[in-house]
Amino acid sequence: MVSEPAHNSWSRLHFNHREDLLPIHSNNVLAQGRSSYAEDRAAIEDLQARYLFALDFHDPDLYVSTFTEDGVLDYGSGEVKGRQAIKEIIARMPNPKPVAGKRAGAARHNISNIVIKVEGNRATGRSYWFHYSNDNPERRGVFDGFGHYEDELVKVNGSWLFTKRKIYNEGRDEWAYKDSKNPAW
Amino acid sequence: MVSEPAHNSWSRLHFNHREDLLPIHSNNVLAQGRSSYAEDRAAIEDLQARYLFALDFHDPDLYVSTFTEDGVLDYGSGEVKGRQAIKEIIARMPNPKPVAGKRAGAARHNISNIVIKVEGNRATGRSYWFHYSNDNPERRGVFDGFGHYEDELVKVNGSWLFTKRKIYNEGRDEWAYKDSKNPAW
């Protein structure tokens, strides 16, 4: 059982004065004194899933809480840096409304094929995402897009957070992955 | 390493005399004396996946074994309570048959974006589901529906089981999620 120091030099440098901004989880592995690949991966998978619920159910505060305060989101049009800037982007995303007596349509992002490498309090992730929605008159579910994520994460006070999420989207030329190299390992 | 008592007062109250009904797993974390977020999450993910194999491959006995004896399934038309009642519902679900020399079509439910919170022997889950099938003359795979799960689970004798699975289905007005709130956290 490897025990993690509560504050390593990196986290002390970057986070010491803003612990009140960090989300509190019941699954804080640090508090339980545990760290292992399975524990780190489990916490990161949960983070990745909570991120998507927050995105699809229009919860920008929770969405940005999955990033560090100075975290970076890049969905293809350059880096958006910091929780406040990210929140403004997410809060402006269209939120389907009921139309002509019809219930609002739903649109959902999904993650799969999660690859995670952990090195101490740092982790690197690669995974696929895909999207479906039912924004049509029949509210029929339709698959409509996909891409992949390239993530960098840090464990702060026992909770994993994104320091950077880079999103590739195969639906648009300018957002598609152009490299011929396997982004994972 | 937190050790779990073999029988806490809750499980003694509800399960003591029906241990023969509980599924036996080689991955019984209690028997191994282990409990942690990763161990609980791994066991719950396995349960959620076995549930879907049982559903899609028409195995109602295995399907109901993922619930506690008095577990509740609610797929949108009210609560179905107890293994026997749930089994009757599941056993009546249509099972594609070969037609005119053509092999039977296949229909599959998938889970993704799994969020799990564990509190002792209780857990709460949120996740997405989506569905595809090939019930058309060409046996062409077609995406055709989605929704999300809201789960309550309990660990009984070291095995996680559903006490309640509430299913939201965005394909029908009466089964769709109507709240504007993020169902996860």
Place this chain on the structure above:
Amino acid sequence: MVSEPAHNSWSRLHFNHREDLLPIHSNNVLAQGRSSYAEDRAAIEDLQARYLFALDFHDPDLYVSTFTEDGVLDYGSGEVKGRQAIKEIIARMPNPKPVAGKRAGAARHNISNIVIKVEGNRATGRSYWFHYSNDNPERRGVFDGFGHYEDELVKVNGSWLFTKRKIYNEGRDEWAYKDSKNPAW
């Protein structure tokens, strides 16, 4: 905490003289002295995801490194045995190219509903796969196929590898699952 011998008799028999062929992972659970259902499942999930990145991003060397040296791949047309033979199959798979000034299309395999049973250094897996692509003039994402995996795995020097992956594909008569039995448990 169960400690695993560095070389059990099985791995000594089969792998002793080819350790240089085995992939090195930072998440080597053996080196960390850990083994549990969650640790094994986490490592296997990572393997399954890395396999798919290697497949879709045309990385045949990495792809075959997810199998043991004498591992077996069966995608429906009989067993392909050994890394070299598997690599030749995978390397011949079509790799979309840019056409008429249009970027190359993308095609992606995904895994879901992962069921894993671990028995010592052996594991058995069942899971779903599905596929989507955008190989159409508009580069529109389209769901186009599905099936399931039946896996056998072994832990060698702390790293899980496929000894056999059998792929069922519901898109073709000869590759579809014909049994009426639930392939999981």
